[in-house]
Amino acid sequence: MSLASFIERYLPSTPMVEYFSTRRSFYHAFHSASKLVFSLSMILVTVYLKSALLIALMPLTALLVMLSARLPLRTVMSWSLTPFLFAVALCVLLPLIGYPLLDAFLILVKAVVAAWFMFLLVLTTPMTHLARLASKFLPSWLADTFVLASRYFFLIFDEAQRMVKAMNSRGNPPLKRKVTLVANVMASLFLKGYERAERVYVAMTSRGYRGKIPLTSPERFRLRDALFVATSLAFSLVMVYVEVLVI
Amino acid sequence: MRAVEVDCVEHVYPDGTRALCGARLEVEEGESVAILGPNGSGKTTLILHLNGTLLPHEGEVRIFGESVSKKNLDWVRKTVGVVFQNSDDQLFMPTVFEDVAFGPLNVKPRKEALREAESAMEELGIMELRDRVPHFLSGGQKRLVAIAGVIAMKPKILVLDEPTIGLDSEARDKIIWVLSQLKKRYKLTLIFSTFDVEIVPLLADKVVVLKNGSVIYQGDVRRALTDTKLLREARLDQPPYVKLAEELGLNEKPLTLKEASALFSKIIKKE
Ligand SMILES: Nc1ncnc2c1ncn2[C@@H]1O[C@H](COP(=O)(O)OP(=O)(O)OP(=O)(O)O)[C@@H](O)[C@H]1O
Numbered sequence: 001m002s003l004a005s006f007i008e009r010y011l012p013s014t015p016m017v018e019y020f021s022t023r024r025s026f027y028h029a030f031h032s033a034s035k036l037v038f039s040l041s042m043i044l045v046t047v048y049l050k051s052a053l054l055i056a057l058m059p060l061t062a063l064l065v066m067l068s069a070r071l072p073l074r075t076v077m078s079w080s081l082t083p084f085l086f087a088v089a090l091c092v093l094l095p096l097i098g099y100p101l102l103d104a105f106l107i108l109v110k111a112v113v114a115a116w117f118m119f120l121l122v123l124t125t126p127m128t129h130l131a132r133l134a135s136k137f138l139p140s141w142l143a144d145t146f147v148l149a150s151r152y153f154f155l156i157f158d159e160a161q162r163m164v165k166a167m168n169s170r171g172n173p174p175l176k177r178k179v180t181l182v183a184n185v186m187a188s189l190f191l192k193g194y195e196r197a198e199r200v201y202v203a204m205t206s207r208g209y210r211g212k213i214p215l216t217s218p219e220r221f222r223l224r225d226a227l228f229v230a231t232s233l234a235f236s237l238v239m240v241y242v243e244v245l246v247i
Numbered sequence: 248m249r250a251v252e253v254d255c256v257e258h259v260y261p262d263g264t265r266a267l268c269g270a271r272l273e274v275e276e277g278e279s280v281a282i283l284g285p286n287g288s289g290k291t292t293l294i295l296h297l298n299g300t301l302l303p304h305e306g307e308v309r310i311f312g313e314s315v316s317k318k319n320l321d322w323v324r325k326t327v328g329v330v331f332q333n334s335d336d337q338l339f340m341p342t343v344f345e346d347v348a349f350g351p352l353n354v355k356p357r358k359e360a361l362r363e364a365e366s367a368m369e370e371l372g373i374m375e376l377r378d379r380v381p382h383f384l385s386g387g388q389k390r391l392v393a394i395a396g397v398i399a400m401k402p403k404i405l406v407l408d409e410p411t412i413g414l415d416s417e418a419r420d421k422i423i424w425v426l427s428q429l430k431k432r433y434k435l436t437l438i439f440s441t442f443d444v445e446i447v448p449l450l451a452d453k454v455v456v457l458k459n460g461s462v463i464y465q466g467d468v469r470r471a472l473t474d475t476k477l478l479r480e481a482r483l484d485q486p487p488y489v490k491l492a493e494e495l496g497l498n499e500k501p502l503t504l505k506e507a508s509a510l511f512s513k514i515i516k517k518e
Pocket residue numbers: 260261262264265266284285286287288289290291292293
């Protein structure tokens with residue numbers, strides 16, 4: 001498998017993320033702030049828990065919510081491979097330095113489940129809403145940069161892939177030459193990126209851009225959001241309570 | 248009223264390439280103009296001058312009499328909508344609807360803005376693409392969305408760089424139809440560059456031919472498209488019916504299918 005097709009399959013790509021995050025479902029309809037609270041609190045709880053039984057509940061919760069958001073489980077599973085491999089690399093070392101095998105395994109599970117809750121947030125919240133949320137903490141031009149970067153990163157990635165393919169189809173150069181060629185590819189991508197950025201900027205200003213990307217549907221924090229946030233926090237507390245006092 | 252005046256514009260790119268040397272042209276309000284010319288003749292460079300993406304090193308570009316400069320770029324860009332050749336350069340929002348609504352939302356109250364975005368999409372017949380992600384659209388669909396995003400701003404002058412390049416015949420027909428509708432419905436001034444000689448008589452009232460950065464012809468569509476020498480200089484094919492009429496030694500040179508069928512049925516009846 002080539003690097004490019006590996007990346008396509010096993011790493012989240014922004015076009016795919018955009019595709020899923022702009023669909024509609026019961027879960028998509030929550031306010032981005034409440035989805036953020038949910039994902040963060042679930043991640044914190046997952047990291048905190050120690051009992052295997054309770055930890056096992058967390059991936060189940062993630063899967064249930066993903067199903068209710070009509071997310072493609074297969075895709076999410078392929079995207080979990082990278083965090084999984086990272087965690088594996090770490091966890092094989094732990095038993096060697098005296099950790100019990102079960103604990104090492106639980107850390108592995110925790111890492112993957114945390115990734116799932118992040119995917120859940122990103123795959124159900126449009127980039128523009130995340131940027132708007134981020135602009136509460138960051139200057140809005142920086143938040144807008146994320147929206148644009150997410151759109152153009154993969155265009156540039158596609159371009160790089162095409163250039164590498166074009167190079168390979170004209171013979172397989174020796175390594176030394178390959179290195180200079182790759183350097184050239186990088187340079188020309190940088191130039192292309194620069195020219196594109198200029199045109200994108202013109203396109204944006206000619207359509208009235210004044211330093212803040214407008215939202216087509218502003219979000220409203222509704223009663224169901226309040227209930228959802230309350231439930232997430234209550235669920236977290238119950239898990240922690242059971243962990244500390246019962247087990 | 249003169250919508251566009253390009254007055255002796257010179258443009259030299261940073262690497263020293265002289266892309267425009269003393270180009271001159273005039274476009275009246277409501278007129279449609281096709282810019283023809285071989286590769287590298289400066290069509291794109293000229294188009295980028297019309298909304299101040301590039302500024303001339305010498306000479307002047309005037310939009311409705313106002314000289315384009317750094318000071319009035321906002322107004323110029325609101326008046327002149329440019330559709331770039333590569334649609335990816337102007338589709339920057341995560342979904343089609345957000346992209347089309349981007350412009351109106353920047354300048355109008357929300358309700359009105361959303362209505363305008365929707366009507367621009369209806370105008371181009373792309374309502375069903377509403378929630379799609381631009382990255383996954385076909386070239387023709389991207390082009391239509393890019394046009395929708397520009398016309399949603401209601402520019403007085405619409406400029407397109409090679410609007411039909413790389414499209415299949417259905418997408419191409421759709422673009423032609425859309426542009427002729429826009430022209431008819433609003434008093435839109437239309438300027439487009441192209442190699443596609445068949446669309447010229449369907450859309451243009453006037454032809455401008457560029458070569459090596461200079462305007463070598465400006466005027467009548469019929470005269471341009473039947474002038475073999477001029478077409479050869481612009482490295483363009485003759486339109487197919489003109490070619491056929493020439494083969495048959497006819498004096499009359501039909502430019503479009505409509506004209507050709509009228510001519511040939513007249514000839515058939517005579518025999
Ligand atoms: N960014 C640039 N830097 C340097 N030279 C450039 C740049 N863009 C265009 N040129 C040069 O300017 C001249 C005119 O280019 P331009 O792109 O305007 O031609 P064009 O008529 O649009 O061609 P095409 O039909 O191939 O699109 C060409 O010689 C080209 O090489």
